[in-house]
Amino acid sequence: MQQSVQALSDNAGLSTLPYAAGAAYPSGEDEHEPLCLLNTREDVLNHISNWAAIGKRILWLHGPAGMGKSTIARTAARRFLKQGRLGATFFFKRGAGDRSNASRFFTTIAFQLSAKLPTVKRLLAKAIKDDPSIIGKPKAEQFERLILEPLSAMNSLSLQALPLIIVIDALDECDNQDDVKRLLQLLEQCTSTDATRLQILITSRPELPVDLGFRAMSKELHHDVSLYEIQENTIRADIATFYKHQLPKIAEEHKKAYGIELPPNWPGAESLEDLLNMSTPLFIFAATVCLFLADTDADLEAGLAAILKEKHQISRLAQTYLPILRWPLSRPRTNLSDHEKRLRIKQFREAVGPIILLASPLSTSALAKLLGIREHDVVRRLNPLRSVLNIPRNNDDPVTLLHLSFREFLLDEALAEEFLVDEQETHMDLARMCLEHMRKSGHLRKDICKVQAPGTLREDIDAQTINNALPADVQYSCRYWVHHLSLCPDLSLYRGQVLSFLKGYFLYWLEAMSLMGRMLETVSALDSLWLLFSNDEVDELENFLLDAKRFLLQNVWMIGQAPLQTYISALIFAPERSIVREQFRMEIPCWIRLPPKMQDSWDALLQTLEGHENWVNAVAFSPDGKQLASASYD
Incomplete structure (x- = not known):
């Protein structure tokens, strides 16, 4: 027992x-x-x-x-x-x-x-x-x-x-x-x-x-x-073994799917030799080629020809990925006009650009909501790319890259050619979409999970309740909007948007981050915003960030434990002239009729370190003064 x-x-x-x-x-x-x-x-x-x-x-x-x-x-x-x-x-x-x-x-x-x-x-x-x-x-x-x-x-x-x-x-x-x-x-x-x-x-x-x-x-x-x-002939032999194992399986599946029987020795000694020359020493090339051929429609020979057409490319990454990206535009019987091809490439960048630059992968359903386009359109744009992307059958599972080199290829101006993804521009788009999504999705509001009782602890709220109230696209926006802002080349475009968001949604964002168990990330997010937007002349945004940081440090532990205390203890015990208190005064519950009289401004106390359940009996600073250790009988 x-x-x-x-x-x-x-x-x-x-x-x-x-x-x-x-x-x-x-x-x-x-x-x-x-x-x-x-x-x-x-x-x-x-x-x-x-x-x-x-x-x-x-x-x-x-x-x-x-x-x-x-x-x-x-x-x-x-x-x-x-x-x-x-x-x-x-x-x-x-x-x-x-x-x-x-x-x-x-x-x-x-x-x-x-x-x-x-x-x-x-x-x-x-x-x-x-x-x-x-x-x-x-x-x-x-x-x-x-x-x-x-x-x-x-x-x-x-x-x-x-x-x-x-x-x-x-x-x-x-x-x-x-x-x-x-x-x-x-x-x-x-x-x-x-x-x-x-x-x-x-x-x-x-x-x-x-x-x-x-x-x-x-x-x-x-x-x-x-x-x-490792000796090149050993690697070449291993890749040859891989091709001899995979290509007959692809031919057999092709026969079952389309009733087209290929020659017994397909793709033939010459084509196999070309594939080996193109692949060695990169296994990723061989794996991607086989995935592409397995996903190709009835014209398997044309798909192989599209791969071999690039055999004189200097870059192995270009040899690997350009044929796969060009295939949907040029395969037999497609007959796309130049305008239609440009439109398809633009749609490719709109869908795949975010995928390769997301801080954490999203499902097709969450990605569609974040991008503001129909899920069907996202799926349609990604379907030809199953040889380079892992696209789960369940639309609620995240889409991921099969290999990091695909991301590097698309961001390389010398390699990607017409499929180039502009990294800075895509981060700008993602920052804008995250901000808009938090404002307009309707999920960021007071009492997000409708628990009502202000003392409810986060650990007592069911995880599924939180995920229903904060879908994956909203959670992503809350966690990573500052990340994408930090990678934008011109922040002047976002100064007004950031101030507008903070003045309207700062407390709701804190509640959401608490529900996700990510309160510590809010401190680093505010620090990053200050570094991004501070300048010689302090303006309204910088004043709000300074006050928000003091408000957060004072309450980060409590809000992390009980999300709805954001609107009660955190607000009523803030200084009378706190910008956050003034901005969100209407969120103080009406049943608090006699709030305590507080000092006008923040005092010298930045933060109270909480967590011990008994008296603290010893403290010690690290030699560099950056860390503090405390001891207690709890």
């Missing part, structure tokens, strides 16, 4: 850990992502197996885009899982919300390790119970308390004969370069002691932040393998 109670207590504690959905292997988000085919990539997979058996603590596998690093990482993770050695994984993915940054990296790794190691689970639950605020603390402290200390404290008898392995894929897709270097420093610390008994496989492009991180690491701890330096 005591053990059951302890297990329930541990599970309750672990349930508070922020978790990056889709980052672990296996995951539902990536269930259709490929593994290495049998008898392919054997050189590198054998190298990984040898490293796992007798190698150094960290293996860095690096190579340019399109060489199959993520496929190799998934295959290695699957093998380690079958061997009982997979401790945890984190598959970074740019533009995929919590997977595109390191904010939930250590909590996600810790959660997975706790599922593998019962002793770690108990120690981790105790660490969270002792300090519930650990989930919001700096990454170094999370690492020490949630990973290093529990692993180091484990009894040696509970460790298995071989170390557990952590797989970290696409580290270069973490969107903060400082975080990349910090993660590598902390992982080096984790593997520099035998107490943790971990090995770590990391894949990435050889980009400067990752490269510098490994250069600073002890050579005794890590070994690196360059995919680019």
Whole structure:
């Protein structure tokens, strides 16, 4: 009985850990992502197996885009899982919300390790119970308390004969370069002691932040393998095996669908040789070609001819993507006029431009609402692109890129030609659409979830109720409107719009962010707005931002706990001359007939740090003065 109670207590504690959905292997988000085919990539997979058996603590596998690093990482993770050695994984993915940054990296790794190691689970639950605020603390402290200390404290008898392995894929897709270097420093610390008994496989492009991180690491701890330096004939043989496996399947499916039988040796030795020459050493080219051919309509031969037509292109990315994008405009029997082609390309940019630049992926239904066009039109524009986009059958699941190189291709003026997406212009459009959507959707209002009782805690509101009241498109707008503004070249166009939004919707936005559990993001959003719009002469917008920041710091903890206190305690205890109080005075409930008499202006107190449930008996500043630690008997 005591053990059951302890297990329930541990599970309750672990349930508070922020978790990056889709980052672990296996995951539902990536269930259709490929593994290495049998008898392919054997050189590198054998190298990984040898490293796992007798190698150094960290293996860095690096190579340019399109060489199959993520496929190799998934295959290695699957093998380690079958061997009982997979401790945890984190598959970074740019533009995929919590997977595109390191904010939930250590909590996600810790959660997975706790599922593998019962002793770690108990120690981790105790660490969270002792300090519930650990989930919001700096990454170094999370690492020490949630990973290093529990692993180091484990009894040696509970460790298995071989170390557990952590797989970290696409580290270069973490969107903060400082975080990349910090993660590598902390992982080096984790593997520099035998107490943790971990090995770590990391894949990435050889980009400067990752490269510098490994250069600073002890050579005794890590070994690196360059995919680019693996013999070209080995890679070519693997790609040939891939084509010989996939192309007959495509021909057979084509026969079933259209009743057209292709020659037994289709596509023929010459075409296969051309495909191999175009593909080597990029597996992404071969994979994309096969996806394109599998999705091509009855004229499969014409689709193949469109691919081979680009074989003299200098850029491999252009060879990969231009035929796929041009196919809907030029395939047989289409007969589009030049005007119709220009219109289709414009519609392509309007739909795909936002997809490749969203901070977090959206479904077709949410994207349609954000863009202000019919969902049917979004689906129609995206359907020809299934070989480069993952478009789920369920229209409520997010559309994602099959490979980051497609985004890079579309943003490269030298490669994308007529399909070029203007990055700055698209961010301007997204910023405008987010602001308009928050104002006009009708979802941002007082008491968004209609709970009525002002003391209702956020944790007591059902998640489905929140998602119904704040659909995905509105949640995206609330979280990322400042992000897109920060990437606009000319902010003068938005000064009036931002002021109008804040004066009309600031409190409703705070309530929405509280309901989403994203209150801490509002502080950084206001800081960003101040940096974006401050100038030598303080105007109405800057005055509002200054007052909004004081209002928020005073109430961020309370609003995060009980969203409707935004309109009660937060407003009535604001200074009499607070701009926010004056602007939203009408939101103070009429049943508060004798509000307290408050001081005219904000005093010197910026923020009260809350969270302890007992007396604080000790405080200490970090040497650089940037962090404060507190201790209490709670």
